[in-house]
Amino acid sequence: MLDHCLTTPGFDDVAAICRPLADTVPTRQPEPEEDAETRFGYVYLARMGKYYKIGHTGSVGRREYELAIQLPEKLILVHSITTDDPPGIEAYWHNRFANKRGNGEWFNLSARDVKAFRRRKFM
16 A cells, blocks of 8 residues: 555655554565465355256356356355365265256255255365
């Protein structure tokens, strides 16, 4: 903030306030960079009518929007799981509910199945 105030005309009064404070704030160490191979994403469970969709995405909000414009009924996001292996975790849930699979990634899940999915926050 101080740098901005010092380089932008009209902020001399703010710079005067910030300068003494800037000397007392410890310098923050940069966060270690993530391994280039590690990419976090999400596995989501969404409901439309009585069916549930299990899929993976890098952005839950974007995916929810994409599906909403393609489907005839309102899609409701039930839960999402953060993971460093979206395709692998999605495959796990597809396999776990394989006997309840409808068409594609759509499943006829029970309340107990949904509860099991919702217990997970990270995988």
